[in-house]
Structures are given as structure tokens and as C-alpha cells.
Amino acid sequence: DQQVKQNSPSLSVQEGRISILNCDYTNSMFDYFLWYKKYPAEGPTFLISISSIKDKNEDGRFTVFLNKSAKHLSLHIVPSQPGDSAVYFCAAVAGGGATNKLIFGTGTLLAVQP
């Protein structure tokens, strides 16, 4: 049972344009969400997070939007750069604050074309 879903396995965008990565979840008890970036042969690196009490969080070129009613979040990267090419994982915390266990999606491979 996949509680966190990333339905697009891959995405290709031009350098300088916006990248939008999507994530859906099914567990209404999730209250904290994170995005991680992963390069080949490396561990995931934290990008940005959002608490369920917010609907937007911004950090430089990265913005995460949360739509609780739709159980949907998205990561916007503007402008996209070739160095952003990586696999992006959406993750959610299970347990409503009682645990730090992250539940990950299957990832989206972003390719930014120069």
C-alpha cells in the first residue's frame, strides 16, 4: 500500500524554466512533508519541508505547496538549472508527531536540459 505516490517517474525541462514535481498521499495523519534530492551513488539530501499548518514554504529557488484537502503537494524549482538534474523524493512523517519515521514516494527523475 503506497501511502506516498509520485506518479511521474521522470520529467524533462529546459534550463531557466520552471520544474514542477508532484506528490500525492493517502494518509490523513501525515502532518510534515519533506523533499529530498538524490544523485547517483549518494544518499538523499534534504531540500525543503512543510508543516501541515502551512500551505506554502519557500527557500530560494525552491517552493513547496501543500493542498491538504486534495492530499497533494508539489515542489517548484525556478529557474531550473542543469545541476538540479537528480531524483527527487517526496516524504511524509507517519504517526501525527509521535515518530520521525519518513515514508517516501518512489521518486521523480528530473532532467534539466541546457
Place this chain on the structure above:
Amino acid sequence: DTGVSQDPRHKITKRGQNVTFRCDPISEHNRLYWYRQTLGQGPEFLTYFQNEAQLEKSRLLSDRFSAERPKGSFSTLEIQRTEQGDSAMYLCASSLGERTGHEKLFFGSGTQLSVL
């Protein structure tokens, strides 16, 4: 920059052998996690420690798997009688332990296990 360190980076073993991986978390971090990632999947939670106490174990962690964090610092993950299905990237992560449920995890580079 002393991030999360994992050793070895790669391990090739024959089916039926035992293997042990080591993880050194960021020094001030109280919580340590083990995850497993297979091709095309996201990382899957295996277990986590608060200091030396193992607080949660996934159903994925069969009785062939054991994890320890004896002094609340480094951790080891042992797999006994390895099977081909154990082939995966084993990731270790740590976090400060100040705020349960709203912490970011810092991951190591992982140990890639191949069981022949």
C-alpha cells in the same frame, strides 16, 4: 564537514554469508535510522534508535536482520544468511532528536549490497 558516514560503500557477498555494515552519525545527533532502497523505489524504513534504545522496527526487518547502537554513537546492521532479495542500498540517517515528528534526516551515502 562531518556528515553521516557509512562503511563499506560497496559489499559483494555470496548467498548464505553474513554481512555487517557500520554507520557513524553526525556527532550531536541522538537519533539514528536505517533505510533500504531498491531500484526504482524510494527508501523504506527499517529501524530507528533514540540514543542506544531501538524504538521501532519495520516488518521488513526479518529475524535475519539485527541492528545495534551499543553506546548511542555508531550503529551496525547485520544481515545473517544473506539472500539475493537482500541486494539493495542500505542507507543510514541521523537527526538531532529535539522535536519528534518535525525533523529532517541527514543521510549517509549508503552501502550497496550485492548478493550473488
